[in-house]
Amino acid sequence: MLLKYNTARLQLPKRKDDGYIPLRLVYRGCENAVKIGYRIGHRTPWMQPHYFNPSAYSVEKGKVILVVASKGIGKTNLMRNVIQAYYRTTRNPIIAFQEKKDDLNFNRTPSLRQISEAGIERIRLAPPEGCSSPQRRLIPLGEVKDRDEVRLKIPLAELDFSTISEYFGKRMSSTVAGLVLERVWQSRENHLTIDDLIDAVENELWRFQEDPYFNTMVLHVRRFIELLRMDQLLEVNRARSVHSYIHPEQINIVDLSDLGDIDVKRFVVAQMLKMIERAYKRQECFIGITESHIYAPETGDFEAKREIIRLVTVLARSYGWTVFLETQSPDALERVVLENADEIYILGYVQRSKLTKLIRTASVNFEGFLDIFYKVVDNIPKGMGVYGSAADPTNPYVVRIQLSPVG
Numbered sequence: 001m002l003l004k005y006n007t008a009r010l011q012l013p014k015r016k017d018d019g020y021i022p023l024r025l026v027y028r029g030c031e032n033a034v035k036i037g038y039r040i041g042h043r044t045p046w047m048q049p050h051y052f053n054p055s056a057y058s059v060e061k062g063k064v065i066l067v068v069a070s071k072g073i074g075k076t077n078l079m080r081n082v083i084q085a086y087y088r089t090t091r092n093p094i095i096a097f098q099e100k101k102d103d104l105n106f107n108r109t110p111s112l113r114q115i116s117e118a119g120i121e122r123i124r125l126a127p128p129e130g131c132s133s134p135q136r137r138l139i140p141l142g143e144v145k146d147r148d149e150v151r152l153k154i155p156l157a158e159l160d161f162s163t164i165s166e167y168f169g170k171r172m173s174s175t176v177a178g179l180v181l182e183r184v185w186q187s188r189e190n191h192l193t194i195d196d197l198i199d200a201v202e203n204e205l206w207r208f209q210e211d212p213y214f215n216t217m218v219l220h221v222r223r224f225i226e227l228l229r230m231d232q233l234l235e236v237n238r239a240r241s242v243h244s245y246i247h248p249e250q251i252n253i254v255d256l257s258d259l260g261d262i263d264v265k266r267f268v269v270a271q272m273l274k275m276i277e278r279a280y281k282r283q284e285c286f287i288g289i290t291e292s293h294i295y296a297p298e299t300g301d302f303e304a305k306r307e308i309i310r311l312v313t314v315l316a317r318s319y320g321w322t323v324f325l326e327t328q329s330p331d332a333l334e335r336v337v338l339e340n341a342d343e344i345y346i347l348g349y350v351q352r353s354k355l356t357k358l359i360r361t362a363s364v365n366f367e368g369f370l371d372i373f374y375k376v377v378d379n380i381p382k383g384m385g386v387y388g389s390a391a392d393p394t395n396p397y398v399v400r401i402q403l404s405p406v407g
């Protein structure tokens with residue numbers, strides 16, 4: 001039994017011809033399945049290619065991929081593999097949230113030496129028609145330097161009043177002024193830009209002129225409008241929509257690395273997810289989130305967490321979105337997310353205590369399999385681990401993810 005997990009089998013095959021490796025230009029949506037590594041299962045003790053194949057999933061099934069690994073083991077490498085594979089096999093929008101600067105860059109390929117050593121194909125993603133790059137980087141705060149970078153500002157028109165009042169602090173919404181604002185906010189035309197908002201609020205406010213607290217209300221509203229105006233993250237002067245930022249055919253990378261404040265990060269993630277849902281509800285979509293335990297932790301209740309729960313329970317299930325979540329701390333992750341993971345990768349060695357909750361909750365049965373894996377395989381190389389799918393919950397595999405050819 002133990003011999004079946006012999007690691008020697010999982011060494012990637014080496015290329016013999018180390019001279020000429022052709023470069024292939026890969027167009028969007030032109031392939032059926034893309035190989036992202038190798039795997040062996042206990043029913044098939046030989047090594048077979050491990051494919052990423054979104055067309056194998058029907059829309060109703062949806063797909064939540066959860067990756068658990070410690071630092072530097074290859075979570076982001078797997079995300080790069082999956083994103084480039086998704087790009088190659090579909091024509092759906094791709095949005096990825098990046099935590100570390102320069103983690104994702106789909107104009108980058110490994111060096112020739114790495115390519116020939118790891119035996120991966122040498123490719124370049126072809127940019128969509130009319131674009132000069134397969135990706136675009138959305139930067140919330142900070143400088144825009146490159147041609148494929150866009151300054152991201154959340155449009156006023158796309159905000160919900162509940163989100164904005166959570167962002168500015170709950171107090172605003174509990175005053176009478178808050179009620180007036182909330183009422184005004186209900187119609188989208190009223191908050192396309194800050195000037196529209198001021199007009200609409202003035203129209204509403206004059207009805208309260210007789211109210212003894214009228215002056216306080218005006219002060220409150222004024223302060224709220226000042227806050228909106230001062231906020232660097234919000235686009236209040238021009239009427240913008242999702243389509244001003246997200247390109248449906250490029251890989252959209254939302255760069256959170258310049259944001260220090262965790263609440264601001266959560267606000268951006270929550271708001272982007274809402275905007276994307278509104279725009280692409282009827283279409284399949286790819287969402288990649290790193291450090292997902294920050295956005296959907298076990299404790300606390302806030303917009304980003306609600307959005308991620310919605311993502312894995314409703315959008316992935318009902319609309320066939322592919323959701324890729326990466327985490328170092330599965331023990332800190334919300335239960336609902338763990339339960340709804342359709343595919344789970346556990347790469348490298350992860351402490352048992354961190355995995356207990358995942359193993360208990362997941363719809364894949366890793367019990368036993370993981371123990372054997374850790375007993376048999378010592379010195380686990382990067383990108384190697386176990387993989388299980390809810391479609392075949394009792395049959396996990398040992399996988400070795402390849403170095404991503406691009407990203």
Ligand SMILES: Nc1ncnc2c1ncn2[C@@H]1O[C@H](COP(=O)(O)OP(=O)(O)OP(=O)(O)O)[C@@H](O)[C@H]1O
Pocket residue numbers: 069070071072073074075076077078382383384400401402403
């Ligand atoms: N399957 C693999 N084969 C070969 N090298 C790999 C593989 N996976 C990762 N590496 C190497 O390990 C490095 C770190 O990988 P990666 O950035 O994916 O780790 P990570 O788990 O995302 O780390 P962090 O927790 O710091 O974000 C990469 O730069 C890459 O060179």
Ligand SMILES: [Mg+2]
Pocket residue numbers: 075076077103290
């Ligand atoms: Mg990473």
